[in-house]
Amino acid sequence: DGGITQSPKYLFRKEGQNVTLSCEQNLNHDAMYWYRQDPGQGLRLIYYSQIVNDFQKGDIAEGYSVSREKKESFPLTVTSAQKNPTAFYLCASTGTGDVNEQFFGPGTRLTVL
Amino acid sequence: DQQVKQNSPSLSVQEGRISILNCDYTNSMFDYFLWYKKYPAEGPTFLISISSIKDKNEDGRFTVFLNKSAKHLSLHIVPSQPGDSAVYFCAASGRNNNDMRFGAGTRLTVKP
Numbered sequence: 001d002g003g004i005t006q007s008p009k010y011l012f013r014k015e016g017q018n019v020t021l022s023c024e025q026n027l028n029h030d031a032m033y034w035y036r037q038d039p040g041q042g043l044r045l046i047y048y049s050q051i052v053n054d055f056q057k058g059d060i061a062e063g064y065s066v067s068r069e070k071k072e073s074f075p076l077t078v079t080s081a082q083k084n085p086t087a088f089y090l091c092a093s094t095g096t097g098d099v100n101e102q103f104f105g106p107g108t109r110l111t112v113l
Numbered sequence: 114d115q116q117v118k119q120n121s122p123s124l125s126v127q128e129g130r131i132s133i134l135n136c137d138y139t140n141s142m143f144d145y146f147l148w149y150k151k152y153p154a155e156g157p158t159f160l161i162s163i164s165s166i167k168d169k170n171e172d173g174r175f176t177v178f179l180n181k182s183a184k185h186l187s188l189h190i191v192p193s194q195p196g197d198s199a200v201y202f203c204a205a206s207g208r209n210n211n212d213m214r215f216g217a218g219t220r221l222t223v224k225p
Binding site: 004006009035040041042043044045048050056058090092101102103104105106107 | 115117119122147149154155156157158159162202211213214215216217218
């Protein structure tokens, strides 16, 4: 079954700690994205990657880092520099070409204690 | 700067009636518009889209209307079913996926 998986579903972190959110896809998609969702706001783009070993900052990249060593994987690290990391994080992917609908994972809810 | 706005955070309709979800955008460079549906504890799933060269696109019970002069689009669901109860996100994009902007969502409740 093709799709996107994110783990863990819930994550708790102490202030000052870095934490890495996993995102894996088996859709053979070139492009992958990380979004953040806060209550009352739309999804905001953190980072995106259009091809392996390349990624670009989105609108709210500060305090986050990513890597794209494999086509299937696009992990997101929330660093201690992120001032307000508690949020719902969504990973997505899409095929190349014109604008396509994005396929989303189930999300990870991160809570900073 | 919210370029895509869904001004109604929630909407409640009776089963069998029409649901109309609205979305406004500010960027005239957007030319591709999408609706996503999200159930609790799941990621959004694509529902329907429309490009700027059209003013209507229909898929079963779902129809999206685009009014470019008003920078407004709407999603009509008819007839509404209880299983349609979810959060609906409007999204808009320019020429590529990296420009996609999402609204805050509208929570639709369809009462039996």
